Amino acid sequence: MRAHQNLVFSSAVRITGNAAQAEDIAQEVFIKAYEHFDNLRTSETAGGWLRTVARNLSLNYATRHRRRWRLFSEMATGEEDEGGDFQDGLPSPEVTADGTLGAQRSVLIEEALRSLPEHQRLPLVLYHFEEMPYEEIAAQLKISLAKVKVDIHRGRAALAKALERIGVTADEVAQA
Amino acid sequence: MTDLDQEKSLERFVDRVLREQPLQSAPSSLAARVLAEIEQREARAWWQMGFQAWPPAARIAFWIASLALIAFAVEAPEWMLTAVDLEMPMSVSRGLALWQALMTIGSSISNSIPAQWTYAVLGVIAVMYATCFGAGAAAYRALLDNRQRLAR
Numbered sequence: 001m002r003a004h005q006n007l008v009f010s011s012a013v014r015i016t017g018n019a020a021q022a023e024d025i026a027q028e029v030f031i032k033a034y035e036h037f038d039n040l041r042t043s044e045t046a047g048g049w050l051r052t053v054a055r056n057l058s059l060n061y062a063t064r065h066r067r068r069w070r071l072f073s074e075m076a077t078g079e080e081d082e083g084g085d086f087q088d089g090l091p092s093p094e095v096t097a098d099g100t101l102g103a104q105r106s107v108l109i110e111e112a113l114r115s116l117p118e119h120q121r122l123p124l125v126l127y128h129f130e131e132m133p134y135e136e137i138a139a140q141l142k143i144s145l146a147k148v149k150v151d152i153h154r155g156r157a158a159l160a161k162a163l164e165r166i167g168v169t170a171d172e173v174a175q176a
Numbered sequence: 177m178t179d180l181d182q183e184k185s186l187e188r189f190v191d192r193v194l195r196e197q198p199l200q201s202a203p204s205s206l207a208a209r210v211l212a213e214i215e216q217r218e219a220r221a222w223w224q225m226g227f228q229a230w231p232p233a234a235r236i237a238f239w240i241a242s243l244a245l246i247a248f249a250v251e252a253p254e255w256m257l258t259a260v261d262l263e264m265p266m267s268v269s270r271g272l273a274l275w276q277a278l279m280t281i282g283s284s285i286s287n288s289i290p291a292q293w294t295y296a297v298l299g300v301i302a303v304m305y306a307t308c309f310g311a312g313a314a315a316y317r318a319l320l321d322n323r324q325r326l327a328r
Contacts, residue, residue, distance in 0.1 A: 002207065005202040005206055005207065006199040006200065006201055006202050007199055008202070009199075009200060009201070009202035009203075009206065010199040010200040013200055014200075019203075023202070023203055023205075023206060023209070026202060026206055027206065027209050027210050027213060030206075030210045031210060031213055031214060031217070034210075034214055106197055106198055109193060109194075109197060110197065110200070113194070124190075128190065128191050128194040128195065129194060129195075153183065153186075156186050156187060156190045157186065159190055160186060160189065160190060163193060168193060170185065170189040
């Protein structure tokens, strides 16, 4: 369990955007694994199985949550679409560019991702972290293919702006 | 650079940044929570678990009891009405007679209400529902959603 717990938790927290819910999901995943322990003990694909279960449970939660609060949460303003609240709340790059840059940078990138509106963040996570194709994302989220592509494009643009603010640029990444 | 090139370049940049992200550490309490939950589940009696986990004999008995209950519910009123004149105690037969009288009164009242009144009442209910829904949405936006954003 300890070998896979970060993998499962990461997948859940990135999809749900909620650490407490991700912990509940991770717990459920490992209980399911316990129920299938005889099959998984010798399986070389146990990690993949755990990740798939984590993804499915997280998507169940995320889509249920989306449906429930779509009307409330996605009356998005223009500012939210541009990730404005994230940029206003971040420390400047000078403050963060210190010796512990690696870990701090990762935290800031995760925060930047979490600051995106839900309808952009979720497809973006499914595409880049879970390696799901556009069509599958559209089917899972029960939205049109065109909307998935637009949301991902806008999400990338908003994320790139937020990353630029913390000093992560395309040039810097290319040089690394 | 064309729009398509820019799009591809943006995709590559975001993809690289995100894929380089390390896994997030699971809370240290996770393993203990899982073990406690497993122990708690193991300690539960069979009837406290999901239906699929019940022993086959219990599942069959449950189905038989359910079917018997449905049959009883369907047939019972007829038996009871037949029995009223024969052997039921006076209190039961009076209870049934009262029930039938109430049903008759209820039916005549509902028939005497004009259709417009019914529509008006339904309209008022719909307006009240919409008002509560709107107030809930506004409260969510004002309180909970803002709090979640601040917590991030």
